[in-house]
Amino acid sequence: MNTPVNDNAFNRRKFLQSGGLALASAAILAACGKNDKVSTAYPRIGESPTTTGLPEANVSDIVLLRTASSLEWCAIDAYTAVAGLGILPGAVLPVVKRFQDDHKSHAAALSKAIKKAGGEPFECANERINTLYIAPAVELITGNKDRGVEASDTPVDDLLVLAHGLENLAAATYQYYVSLISQPAVRGAAMTIGQDEARHAAVLAQAIIPGGKGIAPSVNETTGKANPAAVPGAFGSLAAITFAIGKTSEAGTKTQLSLDTPSLNSLAYEYASC
Amino acid sequence: MADTSTTAPPKQPTSADAALLSYALGLEFAMVDIYARVSAAARDDLGAVAELFGAHHRAAAQSLTGLLGRKAPTGRNEKFFAEQSAKASGGTTRDTAAHLAGLENALVATHLKVLGTLRGIDGATLVASIIPIEARQAAVLVGLSGSTALDDIMALDPEAAIDPETYPA
Numbered sequence: 158m159n160t161p162v163n164d165n166a167f168n169r170r171k172f173l174q175s176g177g178l179a180l181a182s183a184a185i186l187a188a189c190g191k192n193d194k195v196s197t198a199y200p201r202i203g204e205s206p207t208t209t210g211l212p213e214a215n216v217s218d219i220v221l222l223r224t225a226s227s228l229e230w231c232a233i234d235a236y237t238a239v240a241g242l243g244i245l246p247g248a249v250l251p252v253v254k255r256f257q258d259d260h261k262s263h264a265a266a267l268s269k270a271i272k273k274a275g276g277e278p279f280e281c282a283n284e285r286i287n288t289l290y291i292a293p294a295v296e297l298i299t300g301n302k303d304r305g306v307e308a309s310d311t312p313v314d315d316l317l318v319l320a321h322g323l324e325n326l327a328a329a330t331y332q333y334y335v336s337l338i339s340q341p342a343v344r345g346a347a348m349t350i351g352q353d354e355a356r357h358a359a360v361l362a363q364a365i366i367p368g369g370k371g372i373a374p375s376v377n378e379t380t381g382k383a384n385p386a387a388v389p390g391a392f393g394s395l396a397a398i399t400f401a402i403g404k405t406s407e408a409g410t411k412t413q414l415s416l417d418t419p420s421l422n423s424l425a426y427e428y429a430s431c
Numbered sequence: 432m433a434d435t436s437t438t439a440p441p442k443q444p445t446s447a448d449a450a451l452l453s454y455a456l457g458l459e460f461a462m463v464d465i466y467a468r469v470s471a472a473a474r475d476d477l478g479a480v481a482e483l484f485g486a487h488h489r490a491a492a493q494s495l496t497g498l499l500g501r502k503a504p505t506g507r508n509e510k511f512f513a514e515q516s517a518k519a520s521g522g523t524t525r526d527t528a529a530h531l532a533g534l535e536n537a538l539v540a541t542h543l544k545v546l547g548t549l550r551g552i553d554g555a556t557l558v559a560s561i562i563p564i565e566a567r568q569a570a571v572l573v574g575l576s577g578s579t580a581l582d583d584i585m586a587l588d589p590e591a592a593i594d595p596e597t598y599p600a
Contacts, residue, residue, distance in 0.1 A: 255581045328563050335559035336552060339440055344555050345547025348562050349587075352539055355563035356585055359570040369476045372571055373483055387571050388483070391490035393563040 212428040216421070218343050219276035221334045222267050223425035225347065227283035228327055229264040233257055234282050235291055235323060242299065244312050249364070256324075256357050263350045270346055281431035285423040290326075290416050294319050297403035297412055307404040314365070315402035315411075321361040321385050322400045322416055328354035330418045332393045359387040379409060444498065444551040451545045452495055452554050453504050454600050458538060458593060459492040460507035465516045465534070469527060477524050477575060481531075484568050491561045498557055504600065511598040525577045532572035533591075539565045540592040 214220075236257040240250065268278035298315045300308030309315045331351025335344045362385040363371050374386045382401060395418065401411035444452055466485025470478050496503040519530050542562045549555045570584045578584070 252581065255585075259585065332559050332563060335546070336556045341440075341549055341555070342547050344549075344559070345543050348546055348559050349543055349589075351559070352543070352562050352566035352587065353585065355566045356570045359567040360581070360584060363571070363574060369479065372480060388487070388564060388567045391487040391564060392494075392560040 212426075214424075214426040214428060216337065216424065217427070218338050218340055219271055219274050220424050220426055221337055222271045222274065222343070222347075223276065223279035223427070223429075224283065224419050224423070225330060225334065225350070226264055226267040226271065226279045227281065227425045228286065228330055228419065229260045229267065230280065230282040231286050231291060232260040232323060232327060233264065234287075235295075235320075236260070238295060239316055239320065242312075242316075245316065246313065249313075249317075252360065252364070253320075256320075259353055259357070263353065266346070266350065270343065274343070276427060277430075279425040279429070279431065283419065283423060283425065286419060289423075290414070291323070294322075294402060294414055297414075300404075309403050309411075310405050317361055317365050318385065318400050318402055321358055321365060322398050322414070324354050324358040324361060325398045326416045326418065327351070328358055328393065329395055329398065333395050333418045355393065361385070362387040362389075382413075440555075441551045442553055444549070444554040448549045448551045448554045449499055449502050451548060452499055452558075453502065454508075454595055455542060455545050455558065456492055456495040456499065457504055457506070457508035457600050458511060458541065458598075459488050459495060460504075461509075461512040461515070462488040462534065462538065463492060464507055464512055465519055465531075468516050469519055469531065472520060473524070473527075475524055477528060480571065480575065484531075484535075484572075487564055487568065491564075494557055494561075498553060508598050508600060511593065514598075524575070528572045529576035529578075532569050532576055535565050535569035535572060536587055537591045537593050539569060539587060540589050543589070544592045 236253050239245065240253050240257075245253065264280065268280060271278045296304070296306050298309045298312050298319065300306050328351050331347045331354065334347055338344045338347060365371065365385045366375075371385070372387045374389050375384045376382065377384050380401065382399075385400075398416040399413060401413045403412040405411055463485050466481045466488060470481035470485060473481060496505075515530075515534055519527055519534070522530070539562055542558050542565070546555055546558045546562070549558065566587070573584045573586075
């Protein structure tokens with residue numbers, strides 16, 4: 158008696174059968190019009206891992222508020238890390254402390270708003286934003302010998318530029334979410350925080366380029382790139398936020414980074430938890 | 432979940448939205464004229480700043496006009512302009528900057544109040560794009576007034592929203 162080794166054993170007969178079936182399926186597909194229904198259950202070779210579908214995920218006001226909260230925690234963690242590097246001048250530290258406190262207040266206000274809307278607060282950093290944006294940026298500033306990344310030659314300037322970029326990202330996120338939020342009162346609450354982030358960005362732009370030169374948009378004559386500006390235009394921009402940090406290359410350039418507001422693959426959906 | 436409303440917000444401004452946006456537009460027109468007066472009188476860096484910020488308010492007014500179409504008012508909020516332009520004139524550069532910072536903060540508070548009431552997405556999106564710029568302008572003007580205190584730069588008083596009863600459209 159022949160005993161199968163296991164349920165997935167694939168003998169020659171089965172192979173020929175499945176191959177024949179596959180050919181037949183292909184012929185049917187080719188013959189059918191696009192409106193005809195065709196079985197998609199044709200055989201495949203090898204083991205197919207079981208998959209678990211993601212839970213149902215709607216982009217609700219609660220999800221947007223949870224995502225905003227996750228960004229606030231990114232900022233809180235980033236400022237903690239920046240202060241911990243020990244390279245910022247003493248005059249800058251109170252600004253870092255103040256901005257971090259503001260982000261804590263924002264996170265608390267968002268948690269309250271999420272609970273009021275019937276949701277579960279999301280009180281931790283957005284892992285995807287950390288992985289995609291913040292960790293690589295910090296690595297460009299501090300360096301990483303294991304990965305062959307040299308430390309920046311202008312770390313303090315780069316930290317300010319990074320903070321400016323992150324504050325702009327936060328401001329743009331709140332502005333963008335207004336178009337997605339359904340409840341007027343929630344939109345107002347979101348932009349109450351968003352305008353705080355815009356003020357943070359303005360302060361940082363003035364720290365990078367003080368005085369009148371740092372108010373309106375300008376271009377760096379060496380790199381041809383846009384300088385940080387306290388008031389970069391007539392309307393809040395939703396374009397990607399770009400800046401250059403890291404060790405200056407022989408050509409005089411730094412690594413260009415680009416930040417975008419959190420979209421569908423970065424949202425703190427209701428099934429996600431810290 | 433509390434926010435499972437199945438009624439999507441309207442795209443265009445409702446008639447109630449139009450009234451709120453028209454009020455905001457009258458204030459933007461007034462700010463254009465206030466900055467024009469400051470710019471003409473200034474003999475230092477404040478002149479260039481006033482010219483830039485006035486242009487931003489003009490852009491905001493033009494966009495609000497475009498959104499409202501034929502329903503849009505064509506003039507400034509006269510009482511607001513008369514009172515505030517007088518206060519913005521004649522002082523030192525620092526006094527003027529401080530007054531303008533207060534006006535920008537008042538507009539931010541007003542727009543936030545408007546935004547929290549608007550139902551139409553188009554109006555909400557436009558107002559949301561104006562708010563962060565006026566907040567940034569307030570922050571810069573606080574600096575020009577001589578203050579470096581973060582409490583001053585971050586100050587936003589919701590009660591400072593411009594009252595339609597005090598300054599009717």
